[in-house]
Amino acid sequence: MARGDTGCTPRPLKQRALLALLVSKNGQCLSVNELVHCLWDGAPPPTARAALQVYVSKLRKHLGETGCDGGSLSTSLPGYVLHLGENALDLRAFRQLTRGQGIAHPEDRTGLERESGDLQQALALWRGPALADLRDVTALRELGVVLDEAWMAATERKLEIDLLLGRELVALSELRRLALQFPEREKIQGLLMTALYRNGRAAEALAAYSGLRRTLVDRLGMDPGHRLNRLHHAILNRERWLEESKDGLFAPAL
Structure with a gap:
């Protein structure tokens, strides 16, 4: 708290x-x-x-x-x-730091750097899953799920900015970890595929897609969404926008 x-x-x-x-x-x-x-x-x-x-x-x-x-x-x-005092809550600080999330234009490097710094500060406030030991209380479990999603959205945006700024190698280890932790999360998998491809690991990027597809089919009975399929097709064909486009990474972004 x-x-x-x-x-x-x-x-x-x-x-x-x-x-x-x-x-x-x-x-x-x-x-x-x-x-x-x-x-x-x-x-x-x-x-x-x-x-x-x-x-x-x-x-x-x-x-x-x-x-x-x-x-x-x-x-x-x-x-x-x-x-409570004005600065008492981590959650209040987190929301203040993330209120500009997603605003920076993909070609505005200064804006991206500023947003990245804010997101890094915001994510540093987390010391584990929100309300982790209180989720037996229904009302708190529901709040915990909302906070989990806020953390995930900020994490995904921070990693997306890393890729927009050309920091694929820096983002790669974190993306690998998150992809294992959240195997059904399509945006994480898409960011991982992009980072792998831009680091010269196209085969690993394609393998990541195949693993995601198997997971989604086995667990949910569904295929990856259109944007992941578009990214998969682009990697197969080594389309130029994968290297050149800074407008959202996923044409359109995930």
């Missing part, structure tokens, strides 16, 4: 879940009924409201003891509101 390793996040699971739910509301009130429903996934025990009061009290004490950038938890009918 907090910027850096400040000890703001409590250790007990229910307190962490409560804190995450309140943070997700970004300074808005979360009612007692909502909190009880979320913390016990719609099946609260008879003692849930009393237990919630205990969690709130302990969390309030924890925030006071750790400082946590001036964070405070206040009662506000019909529930509770978490107030």
Whole structure:
């Protein structure tokens, strides 16, 4: 939750879940009924409201003891509101750094360099999957999926910029790792194919496509999309735009 390793996040699971739910509301009130429903996934025990009061009290004490950038938890009918300092949240900083994502024109090297730097800072804020140990809570699992996608979009854009700037060799090791981790992610596979081809490894690029196609057919019963097929065809025919085009890499971009 907090910027850096400040000890703001409590250790007990229910307190962490409560804190995450309140943070997700970004300074808005979360009612007692909502909190009880979320913390016990719609099946609260008879003692849930009393237990919630205990969690709130302990969390309030924890925030006071750790400082946590001036964070405070206040009662506000019909529930509770978490107030945090302007720079308290990694997520807030991440969103600020990525709000210009995708704006830089492919031929604007200065703009691409600036966007790349912002994305690098944004991605450095992540220390693992969002809410990784809280996804048994349905509301937090759904939020975690949204945050995962935001991380992936920023990662893909950063790697795409690397290729637009001619840094295929730099991007290659990260693309290989991500391609293994996310074998069904077509944009990652397309970026990997492009990086391999531009590094003189056309055979490996074609093998990457074949592996992706097998994965998609076996797991989802579907073929790669039009853009991946277009890229595959271009590699087979060694089309000139693969080396020369800086307008999106994938004619059109993935």
